[in-house]
Amino acid sequence: MTFWTYRRRDNLVGYLFVAPALLGSLAFVLVPLGMVGWYSLNEWNVLGGTFEFIGGENYARLLADEKLRDSLVATAWFAAGLVVLNLSLALLLAVLLNQKLRGTTLFRTLFFSPVLVSLVAWTLVWQLMLQPEGSVNGLLGVFGVDGPNWLRGETTAMVSVVVVQVIKNVGLNMVLFLAALQGVPAPLYEAAKIDGAGAWRRFRSITIPLISPTILLTSIITIVGSLQVFAQIAVLTQGGPGTSTTVLIYYLYQQAFQFHHFGYGATISVLLFVIVAALTLLQWQMRRKWVLHES
């Protein structure tokens, strides 16, 4: 037998194939994550050129920081609003498009199209439409409603960023739901009909349980995605008015790259990491427990 058996060669090929991804993960994910942890234990002012070990002081500051508390509240509202609105609208659109109707392909294309419009372009257009004299208020005016200055009121600004983001990306979840709906076996509905179940009952007792893996998948994608929303906030509201739309990642950007507090910025990064990791792991756990049948 030669040294290079099929087995050995296979091992080598395996290592070579995963090497780029593995080295990349180490260099650009894990080592930087460790550095974020280290930086968070230091006072580091880039402009002043100071770098000094201060232990847990940044964390103490984090706990006392009222702006951070505001930011967490804004992040929670944004994520909750986004997930609820996005998933329910995506499901509604998918159900509508799943009817036997001519022209659903056209509507599917139209609902999906914002996904492909460049993000900042989409946001700029909405920024303009949400001006006091913009199209949104123009449309409301037709119905005799005097619209507010959307981006200047605390609540309306939050509503605006949520809605703009939902309309931009709901098409993705809609497509996933549509595929899931088409996978529900039709005989189940027939049988339920014969048993006298109404449309709502059929939806609740057949559709929802059978598409639950997709509901979970989309909710994971959407929640974790909501924590990464930056451009929309930066363009639409710059976190304002006040701190009403300063989501965590925007606050991180402000502290690190506008105020040059790298140490404190890293501390906020740690917090962001903990939240994302906790949410993801929680949802994986739920996936095991709750979701019906998984192939």
Add this chain to the structure above:
Amino acid sequence: MSRKVALYGLLCLLCVPFVFPTWWMVTSSMKPISEIFSESLLPSEWTFSTYETVFKMQPFGQQYWNSLYIAVVVTAGTMAVAALAGYAFARIRFPGQNVLFVVVLTGLLIPSEVTIVPLFQLFQSLGMTNTHWPLIIVPIFGAPCVLAIFIMRQFFIALPPELEEAARMDGLGRAGIFYRIALPLSRPALGAVAIFTFLHSWNLYLEPIVYLSTPDMFTLPQALTQFVDIYGGPMWNVQLAAATMTAVPILVVFVVAQRQFIEGLAHTGVKG
């Protein structure tokens, strides 16, 4: 019958916020500035001067090229890295495989925003700020690639092993099996990965504004926000012209290839 009418009515109504912004972006970019807030669906007179202004105010052609080439390189690189790793994790057995897979998967828990501070520091010490390297290397090898690896792995796991065994009987080595058999079969998954990756790179905003500082290096999302007058007020119609130029080509590609697009994504979503 009335149910059908109601359904169509509902669909048309729901369409408005999805379609109107794009329509309004395109038409308003050709309106004189005085009409920018008018409700009219079409300009009273068509003007293309805003499009000229776009190129006068910024090196817009260069910025377009920057965004485009970065997105293409990132997409090609991600497809290569993800296909190789996804295949190896799915089909090859080697010691330590599971541990290594978990190491790579941690990227799903660590969005690239979390590590922006040390990465900035890293690239600054390498003298790579205000270059496109960070926008290319990190997405290909870092956290954004992990989802692509996961999608590819899920695809290769579901591939029937008989095909590979037949090829092995014919004397094909592992690399040959991957390149000649598995890779061509993975086109649907690769297509979905390509679309996700391209859009992700094309829309990147935080990283460019952190790393890039001169207009000739800017990417499109960053450039779009730079059309301001000397008082810092936004020049709406010029912004809209630039926005139109960034959005329309992709929309056209989508409309032409929409079936492959949507079905490719849906397919992967169910599997992944």
